[in-house]
Amino acid sequence: MPTRKNRFLLLYGSQTGQAEAITEEIAEAAESHGFICERHSLAHTEKKFVLENESCVVIVTSTTGDGEPPDSALKFVRRLKKKSLPDTHLQNVNYALLGLGDSNYTNFCNCGKTLDRRLEELGAKRFYNSGWGDDAVGLEVAVEPWIEGLWPALREFFSEKPSRTENTCQISSSTSHCDDISDQTTSAKLSLNSGVKESNTRSVSNGTTNGKENGCDSNVNRAEHDGILQVNGNTNSNADDSLISDILPSHQQNGSSNGVTSTNIDSTSAAKDQNVNAAKVESLQTDDTWATSNGTDSVNKIDKDAEVTITTSDLRTSVPPLCDASLSVPVLPQPFLKLSFSPDDRVDLPNLPYQNGSNLPSAATPITMVTVSSAQVMTSSDSVKKTLCLRMKMEDENVVKYQPGDSISICCQNDDQEVDQLLLRLGQSNQADIPCELSLISDTKKKNAALPPHLPPKATLRHMFTQCVDIREPPKKAFLRALVDCTTDPDESRRLQELCSKQGATDYNKYIREAGVSILDLLSAFPSCCPSVDRIMEFLPRLQPRPYSVCSSPLTEPTILEVVFNVVEITKESGRSFHRQGVCTGMIDRMTQGLQTEYKSLLSPLDSVERLKIDDVPRTQLSIFGRTNQSFHPPDDLSVPIIMIGPGTGVAPFIGFCRHREAMRSKMADASKYGATWLFFGCRHQSRDFLYKSEMEHFVRTGVITELKLSFSRDEQPSDSPRYVQDNIVRSGRELVDLLDNRGAMVYVCGDAKNMAKDVNQAFMTVLQEHKGIGEEEARSYLMQLRLKRRYSEDVWT
Numbered sequence: 031m032p033t034r035k036n037r038f039l040l041l042y043g044s045q046t047g048q049a050e051a052i053t054e055e056i057a058e059a060a061e062s063h064g065f066i067c068e069r070h071s072l073a074h075t076e077k078k079f080v081l082e083n084e085s086c087v088v089i090v091t092s093t094t095g096d097g098e099p100p101d102s103a104l105k106f107v108r109r110l111k112k113k114s115l116p117d118t119h120l121q122n123v124n125y126a127l128l129g130l131g132d133s134n135y136t137n138f139c140n141c142g143k144t145l146d147r148r149l150e151e152l153g154a155k156r157f158y159n160s161g162w163g164d165d166a167v168g169l170e171v172a173v174e175p176w177i178e179g180l181w182p183a184l185r186e187f188f189s190e191k192p193s194r195t196e197n198t199c200q201i202s203s204s205t206s207h208c209d210d211i212s213d214q215t216t217s218a219k220l221s222l223n224s225g226v227k228e229s230n231t232r233s234v235s236n237g238t239t240n241g242k243e244n245g246c247d248s249n250v251n252r253a254e255h256d257g258i259l260q261v262n263g264n265t266n267s268n269a270d271d272s273l274i275s276d277i278l279p280s281h282q283q284n285g286s287s288n289g290v291t292s293t294n295i296d297s298t299s300a301a302k303d304q305n306v307n308a309a310k311v312e313s314l315q316t317d318d319t320w321a322t323s324n325g326t327d328s329v330n331k332i333d334k335d336a337e338v339t340i341t342t343s344d345l346r347t348s349v350p351p352l353c354d355a356s357l358s359v360p361v362l363p364q365p366f367l368k369l370s371f372s373p374d375d376r377v378d379l380p381n382l383p384y385q386n387g388s389n390l391p392s393a394a395t396p397i398t399m400v401t402v403s404s405a406q407v408m409t410s411s412d413s414v415k416k417t418l419c420l421r422m423k424m425e426d427e428n429v430v431k432y433q434p435g436d437s438i439s440i441c442c443q444n445d446d447q448e449v450d451q452l453l454l455r456l457g458q459s460n461q462a463d464i465p466c467e468l469s470l471i472s473d474t475k476k477k478n479a480a481l482p483p484h485l486p487p488k489a490t491l492r493h494m495f496t497q498c499v500d501i502r503e504p505p506k507k508a509f510l511r512a513l514v515d516c517t518t519d520p521d522e523s524r525r526l527q528e529l530c531s532k533q534g535a536t537d538y539n540k541y542i543r544e545a546g547v548s549i550l551d552l553l554s555a556f557p558s559c560c561p562s563v564d565r566i567m568e569f570l571p572r573l574q575p576r577p578y579s580v581c582s583s584p585l586t587e588p589t590i591l592e593v594v595f596n597v598v599e600i601t602k603e604s605g606r607s608f609h610r611q612g613v614c615t616g617m618i619d620r621m622t623q624g625l626q627t628e629y630k631s632l633l634s635p636l637d638s639v640e641r642l643k644i645d646d647v648p649r650t651q652l653s654i655f656g657r658t659n660q661s662f663h664p665p666d667d668l669s670v671p672i673i674m675i676g677p678g679t680g681v682a683p684f685i686g687f688c689r690h691r692e693a694m695r696s697k698m699a700d701a702s703k704y705g706a707t708w709l710f711f712g713c714r715h716q717s718r719d720f721l722y723k724s725e726m727e728h729f730v731r732t733g734v735i736t737e738l739k740l741s742f743s744r745d746e747q748p749s750d751s752p753r754y755v756q757d758n759i760v761r762s763g764r765e766l767v768d769l770l771d772n773r774g775a776m777v778y779v780c781g782d783a784k785n786m787a788k789d790v791n792q793a794f795m796t797v798l799q800e801h802k803g804i805g806e807e808e809a810r811s812y813l814m815q816l817r818l819k820r821r822y823s824e825d826v827w828t
């Protein structure tokens with residue numbers, strides 16, 4: 031039993047790493063606030079902690095699937111749900127809870143909310159209001175204030191002054207404080223002074239030399255409280271334009287739209303080398319040959335309506351009132367990783383376990399290799415999106431055992447050229463293939479520093495950057511804060527401070543998060559930012575395998591896995607310095623170029639001519655693993671009616687459902703008992719992106735689908751024609767309500783969470799009110815009951 035004063039237990043339940051990263055931040059800051067914090071994954075319940083034995087607990091958990099707990103929290107939640115537990119079970123526990131979710135999902139923060147309720151039911155006492163972070167608007171909007179408020183709440187809970195004085199931080203314009211960080215940044219002018227740190231105060235100094243040359247007057251007093259560093263100052267309103275234009279990436283310079291940027295930065299030679307590299311990157315980026323093109327860029331643009339029109343210069347230019355504001359920036363994360371190269375070592379790269387063999391929480395099977403047997407383009411060349419249907423062959427049917435509705439995850443790699451560019455920009459091209467070892471800085475000040483489990487301790491930089499880390503994820507604020515200290519130009523440094531500051535939250539959301547700016551984009555926009563590769567590795571999150579719904583059926587083709595997806599194209603704009611494809615869909619598109627069968631009048635992959643031709647040839651291999659969907663499965667009883675709603679690639683699981691039902695139906699003793707099977711499908715154009723057209727028609731002919739409701743949103747048609755799946759739902763309201771009310775139908779929705787799933791929910795609200803004659807509240811509660819009974823399930827994504 032813990033007896034230490036001011037100690038709290040910090041727990042996280044995380045599927046993709048956000049909750050884990052947030053608790054890392056909390057743990058990092060805890061000591062400076064006077065607390066001792068012990069941090070564990072909820073997966074380690076009863077092994078590393080026993081909840082009922084704790085007096086002060088802080089929990090951060092996300093929600094996944096259709097309102098489900100992350101895999102790592104399943105055991106913990108199951109344990110607390112036991113009906114036999116008395117309502118005094120947690121009477122000694124005091125807790126604070128932060129839920130993470132995405133309000134585009136119907137069950138927003140469901141895991142956090144359920145836990146919150148259950149903790150209370152079991153007698154635990156909430157000592158601080160629960161917080162709900164929403165990915166739809168940016169987690170930090172709620173998470174940052176919640177963390178800020180946590181410290182005083184903990185202090186109040188422990189009812190005594192913190193055992194250590196608060197950090198104070200002062201900014202100094204004197205250069206005398208910036209000579210002790212050369213191990214991190216050879217040329218950074220804004221730095222921490224370790225001598226001062228020891229006495230729990232910090233000093234930050236801006237680059238006075240460059241600052242003066244640029245007319246920058248930003249080095250005035252800053253004070254830190256509650257772990258937040260305050261920075262005052264106005265940036266460079268009288269900046270020397272000629273110097274700034276030299277620093278700007280070439281496409282931002284008047285009259286100079288391409289070519290190598292000449293840099294004019296007063297910095298060390300190492301930093302200069304890297305800036306030259308930055309210039310090379312820019313020149314490559316302006317050269318279209320670098321952008322990976324599949325030759326269909328002109329038609330494969332992402333939806334323009336959804337684009338925010340901003341430029342790289344917006345990303346790196348301060349505007350009033352921010353440039354005059356005092357800033358509160360995050361505490362500098364302490365460095366902890368060290369990379370050393372050993373040219374004489376040997377590393378057997380092809381045989382290294384995937385991402386160091388570290389646990390993949392969502393994996394229902396081990397990682398396995400499958401052979402790509404076909405890649406069929408499902409859309410015409412004039413379609414806005416390119417959709418690929420990928421069929422993979424397993425060695426035998428036991429490799430991935432699955433049911434319709436389950437998915438597989440594909441272990442993807444970053445694009446080779448993008449990795450090359452990033453390594454070049456980091457000045458690591460020459461060392462990229464030399465064996466290197468990752469270790470911890472022996473005297474790191476980071477609390478509980480540990481090697482990231484997904485990084486092999488011995489590999490090469492190219493291997494780690496290609497297979498292990500996500501180089502696309504928009505940098506988090508703590509990352510930006512660390513980059514400030516690696517940036518020599520005062521204006522760039524100030525802008526990075528703004529972007530990670532509390533006051534700059536709107537800019538961060540607009541220019542970094544929503545724009546999907548990657549670390550390479552950022553380094554292109556901030557040429558004087560020259561972080562070491564070790565420092566970068568500390569912040570790059572794990573590259574996550576990407577899940578895809580399976581559309582094959584184990585009953586009809588036991589050794590085949592089929593998935594269908596749009597090849598994601600992301601244009602060069604909004605601060606993104608080069609055209610790119612989605613990490614996984616782009617990888618598959620590139621690797622199957624020679625294999626892709628032409629689009630042929632919307633043939634289904636099951637059309638026999640195509641299948642025979644392509645399945646016999648040895649093909650490319652992919653690493654995959656199976657993922658079980660907890661509730662998105664068709665009923666075993668074929669007489670139960672089902673209503674499937676899946677526009678676009680959302681149709682994927684339903685093709686699997688239909689193939690499965692077709693096989694089961696052929697064995698039914700009395701086929702007349704086969705239940706109503708409705709499919710709502712929609713796309714833009716009947717002639718361009720009607721996926722699985724011939725197969726759907728086959729299912730209608732054979733009676734596997736009893737009602738097929740189609741909608742084409744961009745075809746020329748009478749104004750009263752249904753354009754979207756929800757229009758058809760409203761039109762068929764009477765029959766649907768009858769199926770739900772009288773025949774126990776199950777509803778399945780798959781596809782886009784942001785618009786479609788909400789509109790479909792609303793369409794059901796409308797038809798329930800109209801055809802049952804009930805009010806809005808009653809309709810809402812009717813749908814809620816369906817959801818609770820798992821008769822209305824969603825498999826949606828944002």
Ligand SMILES: Cc1cc2nc3c(=O)[nH]c(=O)nc-3n(C[C@H](O)[C@H](O)[C@H](O)COP(=O)(O)O)c2cc1C
Nearest residue numbers: 044045046047048049092093095097131132138139
């Ligand atoms: C496949 C998937 C399903 C999700 N389902 C939900 C959901 O039902 N409700 C919700 O509020 N958020 C949902 N989310 C959003 C996550 O909870 C949110 O992105 C969170 O920040 C992830 O944190 P983590 O990385 O710690 O798991 C889902 C996210 C994904 C990728």
